[in-house]
Amino acid sequence: MTAYIISVLGDELIFIRQRSSLHSLVTFFVFTALLIEPIAGLNVNGVWSPSNDGFAIIGRFGFGKADIHRKTDSYGYIFGNITSASHPLDTQRKASLVLLSRDTFLRLYGPESDQSVNHSSLCGSFVAEIDKYAYDAKCKGDNDRDILRYAPCKKGGLCEGGFASSNPLVSGYQFTFVIQDQRQPTFWYLLLIACVRDGGNASSCEWRNTSKDNSVISYDIWFVNGNPVTASSNIFTYQFSYEQQDTILYLVMIFLYAILTTMQLYAFIRQKRRNLLVYLFTTSLSMHCLAFFFITLHKLVFAGDGVGYATLAVIADVIKIISMGFFILFVLIIAKGWPVTRSQVTAKPLLIVSWVVYIVIEIFLYIWAKRSQDVIMEIDEYHTIPGWFSLGFRIILMIWFLFELRATMMLEQDQEKLRFYLHFGAGIMVWFVHLPIVAIIGLQISLMWRYKLILGFSFGANFLAYAVVTHFMWPTRKSNRFLTHFVDSDYSEELDYYEETQCESLGRLTPNDNLNGINGRVNHFAYDNQLHHIK
Structure with missing residues (x-):
C-alpha cells in the first residue's frame, strides 16, 4: 500500500511516496480496537460468582413508549437463560435476578445515593426496597410487579420467582421480563445480587446472604424493543436501545456521502493540476465515507444478530478521527494563505507536528472515553472528562484557524480573494464551534434524546462542511483556481x-x-x- 507523507524541499511542498505494508496499517487498527472493551451488545452473555462480586449490573437498556394500538408488539422484552456453569441441573438458589426501573435504580445506587452497596448491606436496605414491589407467590402475593427471578435455573426448565408460570414466554428461554405500558421512553437495569429468599421453607420469607458461595453462574440474555415473535416488522429498532436507534440516520448519511465522494472523485480525475490541498481533501472525504460504510455495516448486522462487528465499529471511529485530522490540516493550510496569497506555507514543521499530535491525542481521548463510560452514570462520550478535553482542543484549533486567517487577510489586497476568505472562514468557524455548543445544550436534555441530537447536528455539520468545500473546489469554480494554482508573487516580505x-x-x-x-x-x-x- 502507498502512503503519502508531506515533505519540505526548498520553498515548495511535494509528496513523497513511501512504501508501507498493509499489515502495518491493519495491525494499528486492530491494536486500537483491542484497547477498547466492546460495549456489551443486546445479547449479553458471561459468567458471575456471588463470592467474587455480590452485586453485578448485567445491562442497561432504553425501552420505548408503548403504542396503544399494538401493545404487545411495542413492549420491551428481556429474556434468556441463566444456569449453573458447573452443575446445569442445580436449582438451589444462589442469587436473585432483579429488574429495576431507572428511578428505582438511581434511588438505590445513583449519584444521590450513598452507593454503599456491599456484601453486608445487600440483604438490608437495598433488598428491602426491592421487596416493596417484587411479586413472589409465597411471600409477596399482593405485589404486582414481575421484576424478580432466582438463579440458577434448572437447564431446560423455567426460573423460579415472579410471574414465571403466567408470563408469555419466548420459546427456548428460561425467563422473560416484559416492560409494558410505558408512557415515555426510559432506562431499565438488570442486576444480579448475592441475596435470595429461602425456597425450601414456605413460612420463611427472610432474605439470605449468599456472598460466600463459590458457585459460578452462566447467563445468556437478550434485551429487545418489541415482540420477539414479530421482530422482522421493526428491524431498525428491535435490537437497539432507544437512544441508539439511529440506523436510518446512518443509512441516509452513507447515501449522501457516497454521492458526494463520487462527485469529488470525478472532479479529482478531471483536474489537470492537483496540489497538496486536492489530495488532502479527497483523502479526507474518502476516509470519512469509508468510516460511515463500516459503521453502517456494523449497524445492519447488529440489527440482525444483536452483536454486530464491534471491532469494525472501533476501526470506523478511528478512521473518522484521521479523516477529520486531514480536513483540519486542509483548512489550516488555506488559513495560512497557501496557495491563494502565499507562495509557500509558513511554519511548516509546527503545522505538521501539530497535525500528528492532534490525531494521536484524539485517538487517545477516544479510547479513554470508551473505557470510562459507566452504565450507572447517565452520560454520553461527549460529556466525559476526555470528551470535554476533546471539545476544548477543538476550540483551541478554531482560535488558531482564526488567527492564521486574520493574518492572511491583512496581507491580501485582492478583493475577490478577500471575499473568498470571508465566506470560507465564516463557514469553517461555524463548523468548529457547532459541536461544543450542541454538547453544552445537550446537558439539559435527557440521555434518551441527547445522543441523537448531538449525532444529528454533528453529522449534518460535517456533511455540509464537506459539501461546501467540494463546491469550492469544483473544477469550473473560480475558487478552484485560487486553491489549485500557485500565487505568482508573495508580497509578505515587501510589506x-x-x-x-x-x-x-x-x-x-x-x-x-x-x-x-x-x-x-x-x-x-x-x-x-x-x-x-x-x-
Whole structure:
C-alpha cells in the first residue's frame, strides 16, 4: 500500500511516496480496537460468582413508549437463560435476578445515593426496597410487579420467582421480563445480587446472604424493543436501545456521502493540476465515507444478530478521527494563505507536528472515553472528562484557524480573494464551534434524546462542511483556481520591509515633523497599494 507523507524541499511542498505494508496499517487498527472493551451488545452473555462480586449490573437498556394500538408488539422484552456453569441441573438458589426501573435504580445506587452497596448491606436496605414491589407467590402475593427471578435455573426448565408460570414466554428461554405500558421512553437495569429468599421453607420469607458461595453462574440474555415473535416488522429498532436507534440516520448519511465522494472523485480525475490541498481533501472525504460504510455495516448486522462487528465499529471511529485530522490540516493550510496569497506555507514543521499530535491525542481521548463510560452514570462520550478535553482542543484549533486567517487577510489586497476568505472562514468557524455548543445544550436534555441530537447536528455539520468545500473546489469554480494554482508573487516580505523602514523613519522625526511624517506615511501607503494592484 502507498502512503503519502508531506515533505519540505526548498520553498515548495511535494509528496513523497513511501512504501508501507498493509499489515502495518491493519495491525494499528486492530491494536486500537483491542484497547477498547466492546460495549456489551443486546445479547449479553458471561459468567458471575456471588463470592467474587455480590452485586453485578448485567445491562442497561432504553425501552420505548408503548403504542396503544399494538401493545404487545411495542413492549420491551428481556429474556434468556441463566444456569449453573458447573452443575446445569442445580436449582438451589444462589442469587436473585432483579429488574429495576431507572428511578428505582438511581434511588438505590445513583449519584444521590450513598452507593454503599456491599456484601453486608445487600440483604438490608437495598433488598428491602426491592421487596416493596417484587411479586413472589409465597411471600409477596399482593405485589404486582414481575421484576424478580432466582438463579440458577434448572437447564431446560423455567426460573423460579415472579410471574414465571403466567408470563408469555419466548420459546427456548428460561425467563422473560416484559416492560409494558410505558408512557415515555426510559432506562431499565438488570442486576444480579448475592441475596435470595429461602425456597425450601414456605413460612420463611427472610432474605439470605449468599456472598460466600463459590458457585459460578452462566447467563445468556437478550434485551429487545418489541415482540420477539414479530421482530422482522421493526428491524431498525428491535435490537437497539432507544437512544441508539439511529440506523436510518446512518443509512441516509452513507447515501449522501457516497454521492458526494463520487462527485469529488470525478472532479479529482478531471483536474489537470492537483496540489497538496486536492489530495488532502479527497483523502479526507474518502476516509470519512469509508468510516460511515463500516459503521453502517456494523449497524445492519447488529440489527440482525444483536452483536454486530464491534471491532469494525472501533476501526470506523478511528478512521473518522484521521479523516477529520486531514480536513483540519486542509483548512489550516488555506488559513495560512497557501496557495491563494502565499507562495509557500509558513511554519511548516509546527503545522505538521501539530497535525500528528492532534490525531494521536484524539485517538487517545477516544479510547479513554470508551473505557470510562459507566452504565450507572447517565452520560454520553461527549460529556466525559476526555470528551470535554476533546471539545476544548477543538476550540483551541478554531482560535488558531482564526488567527492564521486574520493574518492572511491583512496581507491580501485582492478583493475577490478577500471575499473568498470571508465566506470560507465564516463557514469553517461555524463548523468548529457547532459541536461544543450542541454538547453544552445537550446537558439539559435527557440521555434518551441527547445522543441523537448531538449525532444529528454533528453529522449534518460535517456533511455540509464537506459539501461546501467540494463546491469550492469544483473544477469550473473560480475558487478552484485560487486553491489549485500557485500565487505568482508573495508580497509578505515587501510589506514587512516596508513596515520596518517606516518605523525607522518615524523614529528619526522631530516632534515638529510628526504630523508631516504621518501624512507622508499615509500617502506612501496609498501609493504602494496602487503599485500592488498594478502588479
